[in-house]
Amino acid sequence: MSRRSFNPIRLCIYWIGLALARLGLIDPERAQRTSDLAWPRVVTGVARMSKNAVDVAMVGVAVGSTAIAGVGFASPFWGLAFALGGGVAGGTIALVSQRFGANSFDSLGQAVRSSTLLVLILTLPVTALFWTYPTELISLIGNDSETIALGAEYLQIVGLGVPFAGLNLIGSRTFVGMDDAWTPMIVRAGGAVANIALNAVLIFGFGLGVEGAALGTVLANVVVSATFAVGLVAGWLPGVGTFPVSVDPFGSYVHGETVRNLTKIGLPVLGSKSVWTVAEFPMLAIVALFGPQIVAAYVIARRIWGLMNTPGWGFGLAASSLVGQELGVGHEWRAERYGREIIRYAVAVYVVSAVIVFVFAEPIVLLFTDDPAELSIPAAVSLIYAACLAIILKGVSTGAEGALKASGDTKWPFYSQLVGMFGLAIPLAYLGAAGLTIPAIGPVPVLGVTIPGVDIAPLGLVGLYLSFIAETAAPAVINYYRFSTGHWKAISRGYRPGAAPSDD
Numbered sequence: 001m002s003r004r005s006f007n008p009i010r011l012c013i014y015w016i017g018l019a020l021a022r023l024g025l026i027d028p029e030r031a032q033r034t035s036d037l038a039w040p041r042v043v044t045g046v047a048r049m050s051k052n053a054v055d056v057a058m059v060g061v062a063v064g065s066t067a068i069a070g071v072g073f074a075s076p077f078w079g080l081a082f083a084l085g086g087g088v089a090g091g092t093i094a095l096v097s098q099r100f101g102a103n104s105f106d107s108l109g110q111a112v113r114s115s116t117l118l119v120l121i122l123t124l125p126v127t128a129l130f131w132t133y134p135t136e137l138i139s140l141i142g143n144d145s146e147t148i149a150l151g152a153e154y155l156q157i158v159g160l161g162v163p164f165a166g167l168n169l170i171g172s173r174t175f176v177g178m179d180d181a182w183t184p185m186i187v188r189a190g191g192a193v194a195n196i197a198l199n200a201v202l203i204f205g206f207g208l209g210v211e212g213a214a215l216g217t218v219l220a221n222v223v224v225s226a227t228f229a230v231g232l233v234a235g236w237l238p239g240v241g242t243f244p245v246s247v248d249p250f251g252s253y254v255h256g257e258t259v260r261n262l263t264k265i266g267l268p269v270l271g272s273k274s275v276w277t278v279a280e281f282p283m284l285a286i287v288a289l290f291g292p293q294i295v296a297a298y299v300i301a302r303r304i305w306g307l308m309n310t311p312g313w314g315f316g317l318a319a320s321s322l323v324g325q326e327l328g329v330g331h332e333w334r335a336e337r338y339g340r341e342i343i344r345y346a347v348a349v350y351v352v353s354a355v356i357v358f359v360f361a362e363p364i365v366l367l368f369t370d371d372p373a374e375l376s377i378p379a380a381v382s383l384i385y386a387a388c389l390a391i392i393l394k395g396v397s398t399g400a401e402g403a404l405k406a407s408g409d410t411k412w413p414f415y416s417q418l419v420g421m422f423g424l425a426i427p428l429a430y431l432g433a434a435g436l437t438i439p440a441i442g443p444v445p446v447l448g449v450t451i452p453g454v455d456i457a458p459l460g461l462v463g464l465y466l467s468f469i470a471e472t473a474a475p476a477v478i479n480y481y482r483f484s485t486g487h488w489k490a491i492s493r494g495y496r497p498g499a500a501p502s503d504d
Contacts, residue, residue: 009046010039013314016348026341030322034342037321038314040185041176045310047192053303054196055213057368058203063150065296065369067210070150072299073141076280077130078158078165083277084122085166087270088115089173090405091262096177097321097406098495100245101328109247110258112174112232117253118262119166130159141284144292150210157214164221171228175243176317177324183240187227195220261408261495268410272401272417276471279421286426287464289433293376298464300368301383305468308353308391312398315346319402327407327492335492339403339483347395354388361385379461386465390472397475400483407492412482413475420474425467432463 017031026034059067095111130137134152142148168191172184195216202212231237235246287298319342326335357364361384365377401413482488 007039007043009043010035012352013039013042013311013349016352017345020345020348025344027337030338030341031345033322034315034318034338034345037176037179037181037318038311038345040181041314041317042310044172044185044188044192045313046307047189049303049306049310051192051195051199052306055199055217056299056303058199059210059213060296060368062203063209066144066146066292067150068299068368069142069144069147069292069295070138071154071210071213072295072302073138073147073151073284074155074158075299075302076141076277076284077137077155078162079277079280080126080274081123081162081165082169083270083273084126084162085119085169086273087266088118088122088166088262089169089266090269090273090410091115091264091266092170093173093177093317093320094265094324094406094408094495095258095261096174097324098328098492100178101325105245107258108178108245109251110255111262112170112247113249113251113253114255114258114262115170115174116167118259118266119170120163123163123166127159127162130155130162134159141281142288142295144288147292147295154210154214157211158217161218161221164218164225167225168221168228171225171232173317174228174232174247176321178243178245179321179325180243181314181317181321183231183237183243184228186240187224187231187237191220191224191227194223265405265408265410265495268414269405272410272414275414275417275421279426282426283429283467286429286433290461294379294461296368297365297376297380297383300365300380301387304357304364304384305387305391308350308357308387309394311346311349311353312394315342315349315395316398316402316405318342319399320406322406323403324406327489332489332492335403335406335489336486339399342402343396343399343480343483346399347392350392350395354391358385358388361388382461383464383468386468390468393469393472393476397472397479400479401475403483404479404488407488408495409482409488409491413479416475416478419478420471424470424474428463428470429467430463432460432466 014035017026017035018028020026021028021031056068056071059071092111092115096108099105099108099111134156135148138148138151138155142151168188172188175181175184198216198219199213202208202216206212208215227237229249231240231243232247233249236242284295284298287295319339322338322342323335326332326338361381362377365380365384368380397413397416401416404410404413
């Protein structure tokens with residue numbers, strides 16, 4: 001049995017895929033390839049999201065719930081790194097996977113170099129902004145002076161890691177596009193573990209509080225970026241092995257056609273990723289109306305949501321890579337089969353994730369504080385329950401989105417995220433904070449039985465619960481509809497390295 005066989009996450013994903021194959025819902029061979037690509041990325045996601053959750057737990061224990069709220073207010077700003085880097089990386093994986101499938105390695109290296117340049121152009125100004133105006137930026141969300149001060153301390157330092165976080169996404173997507181999810185798992189999961197260790201030393205050992213959490217994040221991202229760069233240039237990494245492709249760092253970085261393709265594919269991906277990042281600003285401002293305790297509860301629920309969402313990291317990228325590779329050699333029918341089966345696979349794994357968290361919601365919340373009195377435990381638990389129900393729909397939206405990205409059809413995922421967040425989730429949260437009341441209903445006679453009436457009640461926190469559902473329901477419906485039309489296959493023909501479509 002290989003070194004990979006003992007990983008519990010791999011085993012869980014593998015057995016779910018095996019069960020689906022026995023039920024005839026997915027092809028066993030495609031399930032195996034999907035599992036091999038997805039599970040390392042899921043491990044990476046679990047490590048990184050655990051790091052984020054541990055960060056919040058550490059500052060909560062060391063400083064208090066106000067620090068949790070402060071870090072939460074800084075989170076959407078830090079999320080810009082992943083929106084900008086992820087936008088470019090969406091183009092990277094589409095180009096790399098198609099070129100790798102067609103053995104066009106020279107143009108693959110060009111895609112990586114041009115992606116690197118674009119990420120630096122986009123992220124360096126963001127770092128300068130965060131360093132210069134941290135207090136003013138945090139003040140846009142919150143109105144509590146202590147929370148603003150702690151959030152500004154965190155943002156100013158963590159902003160130094162924004163370019164490196166963007167470069168990490170380019171490195172990761174490059175390997176996944178080359179059918180290798182193992183290497184980015186080792187590198188990024190190792191970086192997350194190092195981040196946790198650094199934070200523990202800096203927060204508790206040196207007493208740096210939120211500044212320690214920010215500094216640990218920066219240092220870990222620098223190490224991960226350097227590791228990816230060395231591996232891609234040298235074509236190997238110690239303890240990992242040799243890669244099928246190496247990238248010449250001295251080649252051209254500005255290549256008109258590549259930059260145009262990256263921009264054309266990446267802009268909608270950037271828009272899609274930016275929707276949630278941008279939406280976090282008004283969302284957190286609305287949550288702040290409920291008070292600091294609810295802000296802390298919401299931030300905790302979001303961290304747990306991030307952990308539950310890690311299957312999407314693997315299955316979304318598996319869809320992008322495997323669908324992209326089939327499109328790269330013109331096998332459109334096989335590409336569609338991969339897409340449909342990965343969606344089913346992802347939903348099943350999300351169900352398992354949601355059930356586990358639902359059962360242990362309250363003990364999980366208690367890990368974030370050493371003084372339950374200063375945190376609204378019932379609100380945090382209820383928010384996690386809502387997240388568990390909503391997260392299952394992510395399997396549909398993420399799987400379909402991955403297939404669309406592989407083809408270069410990236411506009412619809414952007415539209416779906418826009419509708420989900422700004423059309424539904426934010427208005428529902430605002431109506432709850434604004435005190436909208438649920439009208440009285442009944443008593444209602446039904447078949448001779450009188451059903452008791454419902455009193456007029458404020459929507460309140462129910463608005464936040466419904467916002468979780470809304471932000472996943474809209475993308476699930478819209479992305480799957482777009483995938484079902486098959487139009488994405490025609491769009492992919494404009495980005496392929498020369499292969500003609502076939503009906504295999």
